[in-house]
Amino acid sequence: MGHEIDFLPVGEESKGGDAIALRFGNLRGRREEQTVMVVDGGYTDCGDALVEHIKKHYGTDRIDIVVSTHTDQDHICGLKTVLEKMSVGQLLMHLPWDHSEAMERARTSAYWRGRLNDPARRMLEAAMELEAVARRRGVEIVEPFAGVGSKDGVFNVLGPTAAYYEQLLSDLLGRTAASSAQLAYEALVRKMLEAAKKLVPESWLAESLRDDGTTTPANNASVVSLLETDGMKMLLTGDAGIPALTHVADALEDIGFAPGDLDLVQVPHHGSRRNVGPTILDRLLGPMENGVTRGIACVSAPRKNPDHRHPAKKVTNAFLRRGYPVYATQGATLTRRHDAPNRAGYGPAQSLPFHHMVEDDGGA
Template sequence: MGYEVDFLGVGTESKSGDAIALRFGNLHGARHEQTVVLIDAGFRDTGAELVEHIRTYFGTNTVDLVISSHPDQDHINGLEVVLNELQVKELWIHQPWLHNHKLADEFADGRLTDSSLGERLKQNLERAWSLSKLANRQGISVKEPFTGLTDKTGSVKVLGPTQSYYESLIPNFDGMPARAEASAVANESWLDKALRMVKEFVASWGEDHISDDGQTSAKNNSSVITQLIVDGKRLVFTADAGIQALEYAAEQIECCYSGAEFKLIQIPHHGSRRNIGPTVLNRLIGNPVAQGTYSGVTAIASTAKTGEPKHPRKAVLNAFTHRGARVLVTRGQGIMHYHNAPGRSGWSSLNAEPYHLSYEEEV
């Protein structure tokens, strides 16, 4: 048993995105001995690149499972091309318009009804709605990815969100009406953006410059957090999940008695500083280690070619490095992580991200 995970280089300029292709099973054998899974497909033009990647490197037109982590354009827009060009057997995607029961009571406008909110969600999340309809027309099995859902092999499992947590996030999705009470998570205002300044940071080994107080949007926290366990090795894909969502996922990992060795984690939200804190990072991959120690974990951030300094944040990369992770960043180029897989011509080994002793960041 082996696996091959490809992080495609989404974002030729400054806008980062996610498109992950993976396969597992007997990778030295026939196609029926393997399972092919896609997690997101970046922007619309990324979809065609992903289709070609699957055909070229996985040697197939059939995808066993497609997972849409959440309906942000840098994750979902390329999936329509994937569903049209490849033979997809199953799609995991949240359908929030099916979760509007008694939701109208959450908002200040008393004229709203559950039915009207369902239509509002379809309009606001048009890409997800259209993708679900496309899958239904093509006879693709559609499931909502809540905690505990597994694929047919039992190797792929959803760690989060739970259905109840997901439903609690819906009223705070972008474009929803005003809440009856003030939202606990506010988006960054135009004034906050105008007042941002660049500050020079000097780092010392083991000193984290990230906080447990970071907050991201409700839509980001609704991201599907996916686990793959193959041959006693655990891989975790976080999409744009934030600290609270990752805490729930950490609970799932801690309750898992498989004994699988943690080998790969996707750095959340392209390395954003708002999505990860030291406490949850300790729970996910372990406490800080002595300088030069490797824990056996690889951490990969999907970022655009010119996404820095926002994506990735050097403080976030350092925090993973403090815990012994081998940190890699796509910067618009593809990265493959593998175990017991055939060699691939034209691909070469990457050096880990250096520890950043000094760096500039917007604050």
Template sequence: MGYEIDFLGVGEESKSGDAIVLRYGNLYGHRDEQTVVVIDGGFQSTGSKIIDHITTCFGTSRVDLVINTHADQDHINGLEPVLNELEVKELWIHQPWLHNQGLASKFIDGRVTDKSLGERLKKNLEKAWALVEQAESKGVNVREPFTGVTDTGGGIKVLGPSVEYYESLIPNFDGMPEKASGTSALESFFDKAAASIHRFFATWGEDQIDDEGITSAKNNSSVITQLIVEGRRSVFTGDAGIQGLEHAADKIEQCTSGADLRFIQIPHHGSKRNIGTTVLNRLVGEPISQGTSRNITAIASTAKYGEPKHPRKAVMNAFTHRGVKALATRGTGICHNFNAPSRDGWSSMDPEPYHFDYEEEVA
């Protein structure tokens, strides 16, 4: 048993996105001994890359499972051509419009109803709604990926979100009415705040991230999954923030498989708002001595010209001084594998260097 995890290059300019293609099973055997999975599809133009990669590198046009972590355009838009041109068996995607019972009571405006809010969610998340319609028209099995859901191959399992946590996030999705509590997400404040470039000096083992990072409700609704093969755990985080990752860490700590973490996706393209010291310690471990390794690989999916926003050097440092081989795609493809055939034209990459002196935007 082995696996190949391919991060495809997304973002020719400065806008980052996610498109992950993986397969696991007997990679030296017949296609029927393998499970092929797509996690997110990047932008519309990324769809053709995914199709080419699966047919060329995996030698198949069949996909066992497509997972959309959340409905942001840099994660969902490329999945339409995948469903159109490949033989997809199953789609995992959240359908918030099905979770509208009692939703109207969360808002000040007494004119809204549960039904109208369900329709609003379909409109606001039009790409997700259309993808579900497309899948169902093609006979693709559609499931909502909540904690505990597993794939037919038995290797993929959803760590989060739970139904309850997901439903608690829906009232804070973009485009929803003003909440009855009068609270508002802080994401828009940070997005609008003026940014300036500051210079930082880092010391090995000292985090320059904290536990105060805030991301949007939609990001925190991201599907977090794990793959376990031969006692090796790989974790895929989408754009989840600290709160979502904490819930996933709870599930990992309760796991009795004995699997060791060997791979983790750096959430939200290496954004500083999505990872904190405490949850990183839980997922990976505390900082260790320079020159030592935990034999863990971490990849951030970033645009070619995504810096300094994606990835943040403080985030890459935080993984590196925990003994992790941290990498960023920067618009190119990266493969992490175990017990897999070699590929012509693919070679090993050096990890991100530790940044002792760097400049970053500060809002």
């Protein structure tokens, strides 16, 4: 069984996003022998790029499954264009109002919506907008919890479970205005520190990445999925953080997965140092080992990226130490292909180097 997976470029300056097209099956056969998917759509203008990419390289205007991993704008906005301009069989997206009375009230009442904190309101409104397009276009909606997948078993959702998603919703809704303001202030301080951040030495044997990174409940609610064709395993992570990825590692181990079994892994959250740590990477990728290559890692990063915020150098170093050289979009489409037709204009990509100078976290 062949496959093609394409990470399209998203973002020009410091902000990136995710827009992924893929297909699997008999890629030299009829369209009916293939499954075509989109996982996230980047910003609004990325939707048109996805549509044109699929028409040109996959030769179809029909998508079997669209996956919205979570509601951040750099992942969800382009999906509305995809739903509008393509024939779509199924949309996998979470419906927060089906898992929270507060979200259900806010969905039908502007008054209650106004009482939500900003992150919860943004999640709700983004989900409502995408759902409305899908309903109008007659697209079936399925919530992507662990165990959901394609009928042939090639594509499977590993997380979140419904229970974990509801816990994350509760955490998100529990944030007060004061706590949201504090988080916004902390984010501003982080940006200021990053702008003035100095680099510090790092060697192959001395890893500075830490296990205490944290991300938002919305990011941890990201759909994490596994694609398996011809014995090859590919993990798509969205913006999942350490707690979410720990649940995924548990699920993988339950089905006999061993660290390092992945042939391709998406670097979570565009390479943020707050989404991975040594312990979870050891469980997913295997231990640090010199001179070994177990697979590859792909990361969506903006083209110019002047501050080199994403991907963090210490993160790409951590993947490389564990046998996963990192390839970044940075303005170009990354493609991984197996048993697929040749594609004109594509050639070998260059992985990111090992960095001997990395970001200084300043003990924070």
